[in-house]
Amino acid sequence: MIRQCLKTCLLFIALPLFAHAALPQASNVPGGVALVPLGAAVKNAQPPQAWLGDQPILVTPDKGKWFAVVGLPLDMKPGMHTLRTMTNAESATIAFKVKPKKYPEQHITLKDKGKVQLSPEDEARALGEIATIKQLKLHWQPAADTDPAFIIPAKGRLSGRFGLRRVFNGEPRAPHAGIDVAVRSGTTVVASSQGKVLAVDDYFFNGKTIFLDHGNGLITMYCHLDRIDVAAGEPVRKGQPIGLSGQTGRATGPHLHWSVILNGAMVNPRLFLPRGTK
Ligand SMILES: [Zn+2]
Incomplete structure (x- = not known):
């Protein structure tokens, strides 16, 4: 019973964090959007930050995880690209792949x-x-x-x-x-x-x-x-x-x-x- 209550309560506490959790569809191609996971979304913790080059990147929670939602320019070169991140004052880099796409x-x-x-x-x-x-x-x-x-x-x-x-x-x-x-x-x-x-x-x-x-x-x-x-x-x-x-x-x-x-x-x-x- 207590466990059930805890579960429910946690769900309620977690809800505001996910009020706008609706990620776009991922499409790792030029003109698409990459969703790069940045770890567990812990309540009251500072959200991580991310940059592509010098450009700050949207970071949003979904199903208990933080994601960098990265816009991929139409003229982006296919291949591996690197995000710079900052989580709890610790900086890191995360690689993600962009596949080629030929538009008509x-x-x-x-x-x-x-x-x-x-x-x-x-x-x-x-x-x-x-x-x-x-x-x-x-x-x-x-x-x-x-x-x-x-x-x-x-x-x-x-x-x-x-x-x-x-x-x-x-x-x-x-x-x-x-x-x-x-x-x-x-x-x-x-x-x-x-x-x-x-x-x-x-x-x-x-x-x-x-x-x-x-x-x-x-x-x-x-x-x-x-x-x-x-x-x-x-x-x-x-x-x-x-x-x-x-x-x-x-x-x-x-x-x-x-x-x-x-x-x-x-x-x-x-x-x-x-x-x-x-
Ligand atoms: Zn038009």
Whole structure:
């Protein structure tokens, strides 16, 4: 009886620690997420810390263990990589493997050549925005309630596969570092998870865009919006409407482009959705 009570009580004590325990699916490939175990999650002990290079890494508990949740950039070299960790003031290194992955290629012809061959003014604007976005992607704000169990940000079919290597009018461009949700203009877009609005802007390529910071280097980006209904610094709940979809910026038709950024890496958003999401 006492043993049973102890078991139950321990379960109750342990619950808050696992309140947001919903790890993304592991996929050890460029553009994927590696889950690197960091040992037992002991109540009241300081969580371990982890870094990939100089970039801090999200550490979260699941089923009594700590995991480093590592975003793997699309241009990461396959092979062994090393995490630096700090547990109870002791530093260590842990190796993990990244397997190769070849993403499909797609050729697209754009009639509006102005969006392929940029004028000097547009090019200067786009380059400035790329630098701004790069900084936003590396944003790091510690948070106690990072929740990586995402919901799909608009009701629609998922299209525009992640990692697709696109060639516009014969010129190779950056790979498709997100997924598209096929929706009409004016469809409500909601926050994939709780967090804070990191930035809102109207970009040359991405159009009207919202960045949400979910804490510990986990960020989501919503592009080509018709309307933005939140302001930078505002807290958001999971599922809260944040704007309307559209086709602003470089978009061949109305859709929502949705990206997930983890420790500065653009990773496959599907890994954060319930398995089997269509
Ligand atoms: Zn897209």
